[in-house]
Amino acid sequence: MTLNRNTLYFTIMALLLLGVGLFQSWNVSLSILNLCLISAIMALGVNIQWGYAGLFNVGIMGFAALGGLAAVLVAMPPIEGAWDKGGWGAIGGLLLAVISIAIAVFTYKKMKIGKYRTISIVAICIIGFFLSRYIFGPATHAIESINPAKSGYLGGLGLPIVISWPVGGLFAGIAAWVIGKITLGLRSDYLAIATLGISEIIIAVLKHEDWMTRGVKNVIGMPRPVPYEVNLQTTEWFLDMCNWLGTDPIGFSSIFVKICYAGLFIIMLLIVLWLSETALKSPWGRMMRAIRDNEVSANAMGKNVTKRHLQVFVLGSVVVGIAGAMLTTLDGQLTPTSYQPLRFTFLIWIMVIVGGSGNNWGAILGGFVIWFFWIEAEPLGLLLMNLITSGMSEDSGLRLHLINSAAHMRLMTMGIILLLVLRFSPRGLLPEKS
Amino acid sequence: MKQYLGTAEGVSIKVSQGLTVITAVIVVMALFWFLNKTRTGKSMRAFSDNEDLALLSGISPDKVVSVTWILVAILATIAGTLYGLDKSFKPFTYFMLLLPIFASAIVGGLGNPLGAIAGGFVIAFSEIMITYPYKKFVAYIVPGDWKPDGLVQLLATDYKFAVSFIILVLVLLFKPTGIFAGKSV
Numbered sequence: 059m060t061l062n063r064n065t066l067y068f069t070i071m072a073l074l075l076l077g078v079g080l081f082q083s084w085n086v087s088l089s090i091l092n093l094c095l096i097s098a099i100m101a102l103g104v105n106i107q108w109g110y111a112g113l114f115n116v117g118i119m120g121f122a123a124l125g126g127l128a129a130v131l132v133a134m135p136p137i138e139g140a141w142d143k144g145g146w147g148a149i150g151g152l153l154l155a156v157i158s159i160a161i162a163v164f165t166y167k168k169m170k171i172g173k174y175r176t177i178s179i180v181a182i183c184i185i186g187f188f189l190s191r192y193i194f195g196p197a198t199h200a201i202e203s204i205n206p207a208k209s210g211y212l213g214g215l216g217l218p219i220v221i222s223w224p225v226g227g228l229f230a231g232i233a234a235w236v237i238g239k240i241t242l243g244l245r246s247d248y249l250a251i252a253t254l255g256i257s258e259i260i261i262a263v264l265k266h267e268d269w270m271t272r273g274v275k276n277v278i279g280m281p282r283p284v285p286y287e288v289n290l291q292t293t294e295w296f297l298d299m300c301n302w303l304g305t306d307p308i309g310f311s312s313i314f315v316k317i318c319y320a321g322l323f324i325i326m327l328l329i330v331l332w333l334s335e336t337a338l339k340s341p342w343g344r345m346m347r348a349i350r351d352n353e354v355s356a357n358a359m360g361k362n363v364t365k366r367h368l369q370v371f372v373l374g375s376v377v378v379g380i381a382g383a384m385l386t387t388l389d390g391q392l393t394p395t396s397y398q399p400l401r402f403t404f405l406i407w408i409m410v411i412v413g414g415s416g417n418n419w420g421a422i423l424g425g426f427v428i429w430f431f432w433i434e435a436e437p438l439g440l441l442l443m444n445l446i447t448s449g450m451s452e453d454s455g456l457r458l459h460l461i462n463s464a465a466h467m468r469l470m471t472m473g474i475i476l477l478l479v480l481r482f483s484p485r486g487l488l489p490e491k492s
Numbered sequence: 493m494k495q496y497l498g499t500a501e502g503v504s505i506k507v508s509q510g511l512t513v514i515t516a517v518i519v520v521m522a523l524f525w526f527l528n529k530t531r532t533g534k535s536m537r538a539f540s541d542n543e544d545l546a547l548l549s550g551i552s553p554d555k556v557v558s559v560t561w562i563l564v565a566i567l568a569t570i571a572g573t574l575y576g577l578d579k580s581f582k583p584f585t586y587f588m589l590l591l592p593i594f595a596s597a598i599v600g601g602l603g604n605p606l607g608a609i610a611g612g613f614v615i616a617f618s619e620i621m622i623t624y625p626y627k628k629f630v631a632y633i634v635p636g637d638w639k640p641d642g643l644v645q646l647l648a649t650d651y652k653f654a655v656s657f658i659i660l661v662l663v664l665l666f667k668p669t670g671i672f673a674g675k676s677v
Binding site for chain 1: 587590591594595598648650651653654656657660661664665668
């Protein structure tokens, strides 16, 4: 039954995408497909946290943004002279801050409780803060002053951008480890508020640390893992292929690039899906579900609940970070202002809930369905409004108003989908197998 | 005002600020009266202390929960209106306020109204003190030509809400129940 339901839903989804390809254009259909794939991976990450372990992460945006940061740091070519002028200073300042925190932690652990410990820790923190600011400030200023209109940042390592995907996962994992270490084991509300806070802080850092990410000036023109359209149009084998297919090389080149992207993303999705399905079926997965369903009895069975929670939280965030890096790769640019909680946190949550939390296939389906309607709500809404108002006169105020507000249909559509799914299938489209 | 205080710089107090302080005092007094003197308030506190005992003494949980929600809505709306009068009304203001407010509740100690007030003060003052540009302040203290060029900010204003987050983290690390030992986790 479940298998049939799986196939049915995914067939419908494929038909919808095909329909867009046939009736709108293949370009649109493929770009929706690409973002669907990325959303599906992100939803898988959230599903690992929420579906397996019941951890409420409302900072998905921050982890996705860390993935984007990784894409910039790994793939952008290094800026000439920036490293000599201030690169080491900036890194050194940051290192100094980390070292002073480490020393403070060390003192906290080693010294005896008392007045002296408090004083020395506070002193270490203050001295560390001012020292690192002293080195860090001028260095970043020097970096930002190098040709601010075009670069003004450190640049990256100039490595292939695909490497940034695991690096993005690593960044997100480290951030998740720090947050988890602090808040897991306390009341569950603390995790929610801490993730919310850290995601906003990550975005603020991306927006304001110009030396690292160019801030709101955006990093554009990132290298691609796939060929460029312009190069394709002059390549022999590509032109031959177009001849053989009987299509126009200019139009087909952009479709071909999107297919390449889709291929890469599908490979990633399959890897992540395979890993999470294997994990879910393994004893580890059963243990996670046992902990989720009853923490007390799992604890009594000798499971270290806090440690498992930390582990699963880091794993889920790694997946979200990978997806974030992939998203930046697809966009070809990092725009810190585009990270909105509505788009990156709540939409992903809707995907997981609609798809069915606890079921990996559900998360993927949710990612596809929600992203599809998120994009298609606008043209469909316009169509619907045109249909409704076709009886009214051309310049009727109501008609104009309705048609103008059709673009806002997407949020309403999301709400309707969520309500309908929760009403008729409260555990999601593809519920967890019990 | 300048002559009266004898300071070199003028002191200004906005009407909305005065209004905020007065309203806050009245609201806090009303809240404490409600929590400590009325029957509903007492049952609320009892329910938060020990659910089972409260149930045994015949307190209806449904009533307590709904009264709490109503109270929360009233307080939040008053605070929102005052904030809007003093700063500005924007649909997304809530998002920037969410973190400091949670932080102050936790810093003060959940379940303790006094703690919430203290936490609010701690968070607000540290936010301002850390992101305040001390340029003018320093200029008055040090001799004339030492006047600093920069703004002498400890942290850029953009990271204002990072301050409340850091305080929240520190409190969670060292004193998970908050300053005024609220409910334990």
